Amino acid sequence: MVRKLVFTxxxxxxxxxxxxxxxxxxFWETLSNGAMICLTCIxxx
Amino acid sequence: xxxxxxxxxxxxxxxxxxxxxxxxSFYQGTLKGACVPILNCYACPLAWGSCPIGTLQxxxxxxxxxxxxxxxxGLIGLATGxxxxxxxxxxxxxQEFIYKLKVPKFSAPDWLRHMKYxxxxxxxxxxxxVTFEPWFCKFCPAGTLEAGLPWLAWAARGSDYAEGMSFAxxxxxxxxxxxxxxxxxxxxxxxxxxxxxxxxxxLLGLMNKISLLQLDFDLDTCAIAYAQGSDLENCxxxxxxxxxxxxxxxVPEQIGSVDCIRCMNCTTTGSAFWRFGTAPxxxxxxxxxxxxxxxxxxRKVPAQPG
Numbered sequence: 001m002v003r004k005l006v007f008t009x010x011x012x013x014x015x016x017x018x019x020x021x022x023x024x025x026x027f028w029e030t031l032s033n034g035a036m037i038c039l040t041c042i043x044x045x
Numbered sequence: 046x047x048x049x050x051x052x053x054x055x056x057x058x059x060x061x062x063x064x065x066x067x068x069x070s071f072y073q074g075t076l077k078g079a080c081v082p083i084l085n086c087y088a089c090p091l092a093w094g095s096c097p098i099g100t101l102q103x104x105x106x107x108x109x110x111x112x113x114x115x116x117x118x119g120l121i122g123l124a125t126g127x128x129x130x131x132x133x134x135x136x137x138x139x140q141e142f143i144y145k146l147k148v149p150k151f152s153a154p155d156w157l158r159h160m161k162y163x164x165x166x167x168x169x170x171x172x173x174x175v176t177f178e179p180w181f182c183k184f185c186p187a188g189t190l191e192a193g194l195p196w197l198a199w200a201a202r203g204s205d206y207a208e209g210m211s212f213a214x215x216x217x218x219x220x221x222x223x224x225x226x227x228x229x230x231x232x233x234x235x236x237x238x239x240x241x242x243x244x245x246x247x248l249l250g251l252m253n254k255i256s257l258l259q260l261d262f263d264l265d266t267c268a269i270a271y272a273q274g275s276d277l278e279n280c281x282x283x284x285x286x287x288x289x290x291x292x293x294x295x296v297p298e299q300i301g302s303v304d305c306i307r308c309m310n311c312t313t314t315g316s317a318f319w320r321f322g323t324a325p326x327x328x329x330x331x332x333x334x335x336x337x338x339x340x341x342x343x344r345k346v347p348a349q350p351g
Contacts (some may be wrong), residue, residue: 010123013119014120015116016115020117021114021115026112027113029103029109030079030113031077033080041088043190045219
């Protein structure tokens with residue numbers, strides 16, 4: 001019962017996080033970061 | 046065998062921007078906004094998606110809460126726990142492949158498993174926050190293998206090799222040393238990076254206890270125990286499941302632990318089985334089980350015919 005409750009609460013919170021993240025344009029922030037290769041991070045520049 | 050096919054499929058799907066090979070470019074389209082639930086470097090020239098740990102560090106550096114990343118990773122973890130580590134992660138597959146080399150094998154102390162939480166909190170969290178630099182990426186061996194080496198090869202291509210090598214920094218030399226060390230360790234012990242270092246595994250593993258996909262253990266249905274009859278007092282005299290575990294877990298005791306990657310290797314004898322649901326552990330007949338494995342040492346062997 002406790003496990004089911006924790007699961008349900010987490011599912012609601014995480015879904016809300018996901019939707020809110022899309023609304024505040026986290027997706028595009030992720031995209032802009034992923035599309036810019038950090039050459040110093042991979043150590044070749 | 047089935048898992049190998051899925052791992053190969055995952056490797057190809059997440060790293061199939063083959064246009065990059067002739068054009069020496071990399072993918073910068075919309076899909077890069079999607080985080081894959083595996084440690085797949087987004088600096089890899091063939092990669093479509095973003096690495097969640099690189100993204101997490103980026104959000105820490107720009108002082109923003111990663112709602113989207115936490116949401117997507119959390120939901121994946123809530124559905125399957127660390128299943129992606131066992132079935133989708135190309136770097137995990139690489140380590141399993143290296144482990145097949147015929148060299149002496151040994152086990153590492155169990156407490157080292159906690160090191161991945163230190164890496165997650167200190168290196169990914171605190172150090173990124175303080176220094177404004179993604180330091181985990183700078184030393185990530187998956188990044189060296191998937192991105193550093195291809196980029197260096199590109200830099201060398203079309204010009205003389207020496208010019209290409211001049212791009213390599215001291216950081217890169219250190220990354221190579223760490224990659225070589227990891228390969229050496231992976232040859233001698235099972236998935237060392239996943240067990241002791243991977244911050245993504247640490248995050249996903251937190252969901253293992255409550256995820257929909259669960260693994261349970263019921264010795265009454267073990268084919269080996271049945272075949273060996275009442276001489277088998279408990280699993281310690283067999284250890285078949287544990288020997289097959291790529292995470293070096295003691296399967297009967299640790300089957301649902303935060304380190305289990307749901308590879309299903311332990312399900313071959315029938316004692317371990319998977320199920321979907323949030324209900325407490327049950328055996329195959331639906332009878333409620335006490336945790337951990339209730340039949341440990343008290344197995345009732347089915348009556349032998351005749």
